Amino acid sequence: MTDFSTRPRRKDRTTAVLIVAAGVGVLAVAAAGAVRARTDVVAGRAALVEAARSLEEMKARARALEGSRVGSDEERLAALVVVGRQAPPAAVLAAIERAMPADVRLDSLVFDYEGGLQLQMEVQARHPAAYDEFLARLAASPQFQDVAPGAEVRDDALRASVKARYRGGR
């Protein structure tokens, strides 16, 4: 394309304008991408801070739970004290005695306050029928529950172990 202009002219700038516009467009897209990336970074940092905070909270809760477990132990001990106060050995012995026929004798008694008052009894009966009556009376008594006969040795007399949970009351 020839040009016989006598002086430099304003050239057709459409192509240049299009190129510049395309450049501006690319720049705008790049800037938008940078802003988006920056926003992502900020959001990521915020998420990190939030995660760290959550972690601290979780640790704090874990510590609190540890503390509460300690508290449970204390409560358990307190419960044992309460149970001990509610079921003094004399009262327990009296309740057992009431359930015991004349031909049955208590040889030993173990008190276990874990999970209430668990009793481990070793008894001796002159004959099996007396032992059976003792078990029946224990099971029927409102002061006992979970009556479980254990090992029995039968010779002249009958020696047996019995487990039961003392509920208290009269």
Place this chain on the structure above:
Amino acid sequence: MLSRSKVVLAFDAGSVQAARVELGLRSRRFAAFARKALEPDALRPLPLQPNVARPDEVRQAARAVVIELQGVGKPGVVVLPDGVARMVLLDVPSGTDPGDYARFRIGPQLPYPATDAVVDASPVGGGRYIGAAVRRDVAAEYEALAEAAGLVCERVELSPLAGLAALAAERRREEAQTSMDVVLGEAAFSMALFGGSAALAFRNRRRDPGPHDGERIGEEVERTALLGAAGSAPRVRLVGPGARRVAEGLRASGLDARTGWGDVPSMAAADAEELAWLGAGLA
């Protein structure tokens, strides 16, 4: 949305003409035309003397066509008529700037200082260029007319060079072994002979208005055709005022002559073939 328009404003001895060209991304079309006739000798396309004999008349005509096309303030291409330039076919060495080489070759032949000339070159195939020199004062006259008409002058073209450049596509499509393109102006005309896609010869002659103008052009075309390969009659294509009539005369002489630019968007071929300056809007 990405289209834009420009005005092509063409001057010649008998008229001022203009077209508004809509330029799309991949296409262009002529949206409107305007023409104002000039009184005889109001404008004389000459290489050395001032061309505008009656400035007011030519200025008014230019202003009228630009306003008619609503082209005031729009970018425009000014088309100089055939007859104002000295033109030469040049073999430009590879690695050489065609414009500089044209100035180097044409400068010494000018009857005025080379610094007073505006020189450029247009490729015509086979490593050849048509170099053209227009006297600066002459080009400035037309630029002043365009600016007075309200056009923002982007470029100044020479009608025959723009015409030959625009016909190149048609030449390639026809694939003739030997062909000749003739661009007729109102004051002068140019002929380029091609062997395949390479230019073989270029001649530029003034027209001689009168009853024998067509015959004389025909004779010049036939003489130019002799510069091609012996025994090979070229296919001739003509554009510009009188093209149809000259083509008829050539066909009567046995030459394969046709007219027009080929397919011109939004314009009847019969109208387009008489407008030599249209090449500036097509190329």
